[in-house]
Amino acid sequence: MCLKKYFTEGLIQVAILLSLVGVRLDVGPYLPASHEMILGPTSTLTQTQFHNQLDGQDLHPKSVDLDGFFTARRLLGWVRSLDRLRVPSSELETWPVRPEPDALVVGAPGQPATLEGGAGGLEVHAGDQVGSVSRSSVVAGSDYGPIGEDNLDTMVALLRRSLEEEDKDEDLYEEDTDTLWQDQSDRGRHQWPEGGEEELLVGDTWREIWRDGGPSYDRANRELAQDLSDQFASLEAQSSMSFQECLRLLEDTFPFGEETEPSDPVGVDLREASGEDPTPVRELLLSPLSSHGDPSLDLEQQWHDILAIMEPEDMDLGTDVMQSGSIQSSSLMDPVHQDVSLQQAILPRSSQDSHPFNSSFGGSVPLEAPLQLALLSPSSSVPDFDLNLTFGPSDLTDSALSLELNGTVGNPMPSIQSSLFLEEPVLPSPLGSLLDDALLDELSFQDLALEEGFNPTQASQLEEELDSDSGLSLTFSHSPASPSGSEASYSSSSSSTSSDSSVFSEEGAVGYSSDMEVIVEREEGAVGGYSPEVSKMYSTSYQKPGRFNNLPWLEQVGHDHTYNQPRATSPRQGKSLKLPKSRYSKPYKHDISDKLWGRDERRARTMKIPFSNDLIVNLPVEEFNELLTKHRLSETQLKLIRDIRRRGKNKMAAQNCRRRKLDVLFGLEEGVEGLCRHKARQLKEKAENLRSVREMKQRLSGLYQEVFSRLRDEQGRPLPATDYSLQFGNDGQVLLATRNGSASEQNCKPHKKQKDGKK
DNA sequence: GATCAGTGTCATAGG
DNA sequence: CACCTATGACACTGA
Structure with missing residues (x-):
């Protein structure tokens, strides 16, 4: 080393x-x-x-x-x-x-x-x-x-x-x-x-x-x-x-x-x-x-x-x-x-x-x-x-x-420049785009974005790792050094739970097994003991390519552990909702059973179950029953097998359930984001409208002043704008009114003509 | 030691 | 009725 x-x-x-x-x-x-x-x-x-x-x-x-x-x-x-x-x-x-x-x-x-x-x-x-x-x-x-x-x-x-x-x-x-x-x-x-x-x-x-x-x-x-x-x-x-x-x-x-x-x-x-x-x-x-x-x-x-x-x-x-x-x-x-x-x-x-x-x-x-x-x-x-x-x-x-922050001429993907190397954090999309829209707005929509709770710091905090692992886990179920999730916890806790860890009994299917199991596992792990013909027999109805039906200790090898990763295809990727550090981030059908075989696998081996837990769990019920009938199994073995099947199926169901929960949460999150974007757009639109109105008011004011500058009273003197105001009738007529409220029809038509002329 | 997230399991409801 | 799935609740574990 x-x-x-x-x-x-x-x-x-x-x-x-x-x-x-x-x-x-x-x-x-x-x-x-x-x-x-x-x-x-x-x-x-x-x-x-x-x-x-x-x-x-x-x-x-x-x-x-x-x-x-x-x-x-x-x-x-x-x-x-x-x-x-x-x-x-x-x-x-x-x-x-x-x-x-x-x-x-x-x-x-x-x-x-x-x-x-x-x-x-x-x-x-x-x-x-x-x-x-x-x-x-x-x-x-x-x-x-x-x-x-x-x-x-x-x-x-x-x-x-x-x-x-x-x-x-x-x-x-x-x-x-x-x-x-x-x-x-x-x-x-x-x-x-x-x-x-x-x-x-x-x-x-x-x-x-x-x-x-x-x-x-x-x-x-x-x-x-x-x-x-x-x-x-x-x-x-x-x-x-x-x-x-x-x-x-x-x-x-x-x-x-x-x-x-x-x-x-x-x-x-x-x-x-x-x-x-x-x-x-x-x-x-x-x-x-x-x-x-x-x-x-x-x-x-x-x-x-x-x-x-x-x-x-x-x-x-x-x-x-x-x-x-x-x-x-x-x-x-x-x-x-x-x-x-x-x-x-x-x-x-x-x-x-x-x-x-x-x-x-x-x-x-x-x-x-x-x-x-x-x-x-x-x-x-x-x-x-x-x-x-x-x-x-x-x-x-x-x-x-911070060496060479910007001198990346040959950088094939400059957009992924690390936040570590960039002064400004790269904002994740769609927050980034949202902010882009906002920040680029000439009406200073930065404030808007801040109002929305999006500031660059927060956005950068939302940045999340994109990588997922290779999908290959080298967790060997038979390896004492490969705790691999629950098995690890089980192995490490087996000694502490030794009080209830008597040798596998009638209740063994639900109880904890003993240290002896670990030993058995170590000794038998290399043996496997699952008859290949079983797998062959049921391979027509139950096939999981790449699985090791007759080498259950290898089943851990090919498992997809990317459930631990953020959902790569989701637009939510790299965003908030820190919840999903779980396998439910991807559809979880029958290709799961990761870590399923922790305890049950051990129990099955201890009980000399002649086929893999994978088969037990995933076979259709007919073939499952056929499998049971073709082997002479004790009641204890049958009970264990049925428990394994029940637990395995329920485990998958639970995982699917949790994944769905997360999907709902993600959907809600996306909905919230969409609403935020919509709100931002609306606010932007509103601001543009306000700007437009302001502009029109200014133009109107200018015209108003110009009209007033051309108005004269009977003596030819200019009318003070402080004393008079122009009022516009519904019929398009323009009225000259005194500030005290009394309107007069004075010079009505000429004014209108003037106004129209100005237009 | 408390807390939390992830997970497995059980009980139960419903299809 | 058997089987399967969904889900809440709980326990356990490691961080």
């Missing part, structure tokens, strides 16, 4: 570095599944996983894993956000490196070692000790402005310092890794592509590293640090850098071809590192293609090596994808398409479960993947080796998460 963790951290560092150079990448597939990171590799067999659908972001807010969840979520989101992180080359130009003689923490003048919030854009922490390996983390924060030279200095120095400290622990580390290396080198040997004489030097170098084990690998790490320093130094030396140059730097960085003196304890003098010509050796060791051949081929090879570094166990996979041309060299070389996604290059994956934090960390991750490979499965967990670039993720801050 430690090594795995370190590998992940190293991967993060690689991601950071690649991103800093401007290469868009996504290392998501290489990270362990999020729930695995949080709960450990065995989490698929824990109940927490069952309830906390992390990939679906359905973690219960009361979960004790929440902290870890958010930490991992933040970290994962950050790393995946690197997919969108592209530092323009012009920004790289502003990264001069000034050599610092003292390696440790030499922040900017007057700044502490930790440069959080400093003028520079790099945040460097040193000396985080985890186990025996020192770690340092480099965090680029968009809020910090351009990366300052001092900070870069610090980072480079810390890189070296980190490796120095690592040397101190080298003995321990090597001792720990010797065995691993043996294993890894064996595996890695098989997975290196056979290139014969034409193999690139970088491949050879790494092959040696793999074969030689830890020491060489440490050297490689040191060389990597050395190279990084060199690259940063050369960045300083270059006043401008094209993307291709950045790529070349990247290529130079990752071959690890140099062989430093073992006696040189990592801490190569920074001046030397940032010296004038750090590259000759590396150039000598670079692959012939890299310097002479087709640059695209070379780049592919570099990626190939990077893949080998990152995922030696999946080397063949990377090779396959590489060969399939998923890395478009042309696009790599195209400055416009420089955001090459490592994920795209390596393996496509489904949009759902491979992006557990999709909705929270932006939709920039490619969603078009048609293929899902099993990189996230425990069996293909990250290799047990340490990249030794030991940037720690523990120092990642939220500010770092």
